[in-house]
């Protein structure tokens with residue numbers, strides 16, 4: 001796994017300036033959604049190697065508990081991105097669950113497609129009752145060099161989990177860019193009896209625009 005511990009340098013916002021430099025990656029946009037959960041802390045962002053972009057993803061999800069009123073479900077615990085060079089990045093991960101079957105954008109008419117926006121399924125705070133926060137995620141794939149007209153949705157089957165609903169889609173990576181990095185917000189494992197766990201709550205992705213090293 002390629003793991004980049006990032007030193008973030010904020011650059012000035014002008015029309016042609018990039019937002020920040022993540023190591024040697026040029027991040028032009030950050031993608032987020034408004035329905036992410038509030039618990040836990042933001043973990044260290046991870047990026048594909050320079051010049052490579054995300055072409056697929058997978059999810060790690062805890063199966064539904066059979067413990068009745070003592071259930072402590074967490075649902076979505078981790079999201080992995082597959083980079084075009086074959087490496088895999090995750091940022092922080094919850095401790096529970098199993099990986100599903102990875103989904104890939106594939107090629108359309110011989111052109112490779114990349115992840116360019118996402119949508120998060122989240123169960124709102126349930127007060128004293130058990131809650132699970134983020135449950136599942138889906139993406140859109142697009143050609144690096146065209147707009148969203150020909151994007152398509154990408155799901156890891158079955159595309160959703162038991163609790164909560166999908167909110168609004170994030171923004172999209174600008175033309176000539178695609179998702180290159182991930183940062184997750186994860187609640188640390190703690191007592192099920194007194195507090196309950198939610199594991200992964202929220203996620204951000206980063207769009208980069210350097211020249212691609214692989215087609």
Ligand SMILES: [Ca+2]
Pocket residue numbers: 071072073074130131132196197198
């Ligand atoms: Ca829970």
Ligand SMILES: [Ca+2]
Pocket residue numbers: 074075076077132133134135198199200201
């Ligand atoms: Ca969760």
